[in-house]
Amino acid sequence: MPPLSTRRLEAWVDPEILFLGGPARAPHGFWLDAGPTAQVGWSWLGLGAPEDPDFDGLVCGSSEADVGPFPGGWVGWFGYDGGAAAAGAPAAAEGPSSLWMRVSRFVAIDHAAQEIWLCAPEGELSAFASDVAGWSTVGRTSPAMPSPTPTEATARVSPERYAALIEECREAIRAGDAYQLCLTTRFEVAATGTALDPVTSYLHLRRAQPAHHGGFIRNGAWALASASPEQFLQVAGGTVRTRPIKGTRPRGADRATDRALAAELLASEKERAENVMIVDLMRNDLQRVCLPGTVVTERLLEIESYPAVHQLVSTVAGRLRPDTTIGDVVKAAFPAGSMTGAPKLSAMAILHRLERGPRGVYSGCFGWVGTDGSADLAMVIRSVVFHPGGATVGAGGGITWLSDPAAEVAEVAVKARAPLAALGALLPPGW
Numbered sequence: 001m002p003p004l005s006t007r008r009l010e011a012w013v014d015p016e017i018l019f020l021g022g023p024a025r026a027p028h029g030f031w032l033d034a035g036p037t038a039q040v041g042w043s044w045l046g047l048g049a050p051e052d053p054d055f056d057g058l059v060c061g062s063s064e065a066d067v068g069p070f071p072g073g074w075v076g077w078f079g080y081d082g083g084a085a086a087a088g089a090p091a092a093a094e095g096p097s098s099l100w101m102r103v104s105r106f107v108a109i110d111h112a113a114q115e116i117w118l119c120a121p122e123g124e125l126s127a128f129a130s131d132v133a134g135w136s137t138v139g140r141t142s143p144a145m146p147s148p149t150p151t152e153a154t155a156r157v158s159p160e161r162y163a164a165l166i167e168e169c170r171e172a173i174r175a176g177d178a179y180q181l182c183l184t185t186r187f188e189v190a191a192t193g194t195a196l197d198p199v200t201s202y203l204h205l206r207r208a209q210p211a212h213h214g215g216f217i218r219n220g221a222w223a224l225a226s227a228s229p230e231q232f233l234q235v236a237g238g239t240v241r242t243r244p245i246k247g248t249r250p251r252g253a254d255r256a257t258d259r260a261l262a263a264e265l266l267a268s269e270k271e272r273a274e275n276v277m278i279v280d281l282m283r284n285d286l287q288r289v290c291l292p293g294t295v296v297t298e299r300l301l302e303i304e305s306y307p308a309v310h311q312l313v314s315t316v317a318g319r320l321r322p323d324t325t326i327g328d329v330v331k332a333a334f335p336a337g338s339m340t341g342a343p344k345l346s347a348m349a350i351l352h353r354l355e356r357g358p359r360g361v362y363s364g365c366f367g368w369v370g371t372d373g374s375a376d377l378a379m380v381i382r383s384v385v386f387h388p389g390g391a392t393v394g395a396g397g398g399i400t401w402l403s404d405p406a407a408e409v410a411e412v413a414v415k416a417r418a419p420l421a422a423l424g425a426l427l428p429p430g431w
Contacts, residue, residue: 232333242286
């Protein structure tokens with residue numbers, strides 16, 4: 001990829017306007033979104049061309065971007081099932097195992113400075129600036145966001161069956177085959193007779209559940225609309241970092257109830273044990289690609305609060321070995337332990353037997369990989385996946401010996417409700 005030139009826009013434009021005028025209308029477009037009220041961090045939006053990159057040959061490096069951490073490169077996702085198969089676990093197949101696009105002309109949004117930068121190869125910047133001016137004009141005249149067409153979702157399993165599967169997880173734990181299992185399920189909305197619009201759904205989702213790693217990616221017939229609160233892998237400056245989430249409580253109806261729920265989460269023996277198990281697993285995964293003695297737990301068991309839920313979050317980081325590639329890092333850590341359980345390989349085999357169906361893009365990861373070997377990938381959770389036959393919403397939770405089936409069923413409903421609502425769908429009866 002040729003060196004990129006940059007130019008700052010003279011005036012701030014709402015990123016949603018630029019999105020609606022350009023990437024939202026393209027067959028291969030994206031918006032990696034820090035959220036509608038973001039005051040820190042970066043967002044990126046633009047167009048791309050489908051490409052299958054060789055991440056095994058891309059050595060991890062420091063960012064060479066003139067503005068922000070993304071120097072251009074690739075935007076896309078890795079699906080869970082392909083990652084499970086690559087790790088040696090049994091896995092179902094559904095759609096492409098990964099889907100990426102090459103990105104060389106994009107808009108970078110600095111939320112802290114309230115600045116917008118245009119990034120394009122040398123000689124193409126003026127033409128790209130003209131394109132973005134057109135996006136701004138078209139986006140300002142876009143019609144008001146319609147309400148999603150009301151529809152019905154179907155569940156892969158009933159809540160009663162999910163509760164029974166929790167007991168099977170507990171039996172596997174009692175037998176010593178696993179310490180923790182992330183049991184998931186799926187809700188589906190068929191395209192037949194229903195107007196499923198990824199753009200409309202994403203706009204509804206980001207307003208209902210703003211998140212620091214939200215995103216919209218459309219690559220041909222497939223699209224992802226995500227309000228992910230979990231950063232899976234950040235690679236920059238020779239360091240790899242992961243922020244696993246394990247432990248959830250709903251937000252309270254008033255301040256006192258809300259604080260009590262957060263305090264209950266922080267004090268929960270079950271949730272703390274679940275989080276620490278995944279921290280240990282991620283430490284083990286990162287040690288496969290990091291220098292000895294450099295993998296540390298930077299944060300442990302901290303509460304992060306979002307519009308719908310409180311989450312229990314930890315952070316693990318390490319210094320990468322020289323000549324480590326992006327492919328090496330992904331192979332070491334993916335699928336993420338927060339979406340499998342521990343030990344990882346045994347957990348994935350048990351879950352494949354219990355779930356009896358593909359996870360697809362859900363439980364995978366999405367984001368960007370830079371030409372310099374930097375990366376920022378988030379977990380595909382709190383998301384809607386659009387495919388040629390309709391749309392799916394995955395949800396689940398970590399199961400330990402101390403899990404209460406009724407509470408775990410309720411947690412699935414909390415996590416699935418907002419993505420389904422973005423489609424105009426309600427949870428099926430019983431959920």
